[in-house]
Amino acid sequence: MCDRALPGERFIGRVTRKKNNYAEVTKLKTLSPHTDIVEAPCEYALHCGGCRTQNLLYEAQVKAKEEQVRDLVIHVGKFSYKDPEFDNMMKPIVPCDMQFHYTNKMEFSFGPKRWLPKEQLLERSEDADVEPANKVLAAVQDCWKNPELEFTPI
Incomplete structure (x- = not known):
């Protein structure tokens, strides 16, 4: 498992964590990018991780996600691709009409320093201007305290 690597991409990476049946890898350098x-x-x-394949052509994203689901069904679900029912069970992923602006979850972090991508943390500036972050925090708090905005479970 390698964060920020596209399916089929060749890269140099460093193993950062080993588990019984998989390893986690940090991509260091791309050798050949995805076509x-x-x-x-x-x-x-490319930094936040919320849209891990947004830099991949949408049709290739759909194909990669379909392959990922197929692999999970085989390896985690313990289904056999040789089973005659497997192809009946695995249907193609239906592409979405709306490629962007679909997320239903967002996480925001606030701190005394400006946000930097992981790669730039070593070059961290000493900016300590917290005023913009405090303004955002106050706006978010005002919003979720608003009694007109009510949570409705689905």
Whole structure:
């Protein structure tokens, strides 16, 4: 498992954690990029991890997700691809009409220093201007304290 690596991409990585049946890897250098690589429309996509394949052509994203589900069904679900019912069970992923702006979960972090991508943390500036973060925090707190905004479970 390698964060920030696209399916089929060749890269040099460092194992950061070993488990019984898998390893976690940090990508250090791309050797050959994916053939369907595109520029991600969100400037933070490669850093935040929320849209892990946003820099991949949408059709390639759908194909990669389908392969990921198939692998999970086989390896985690212990289904056999040789089982005659397997192909009936595995249906193709239906592409979404809306490729972006679909997320239903966001996490925001606040701190005394500005946010930096992991790669730039070593070059960390000593900015300690907390005023912009405090303004955002106050706006979020005002919003969730608003009695007109009510949580409705699905």
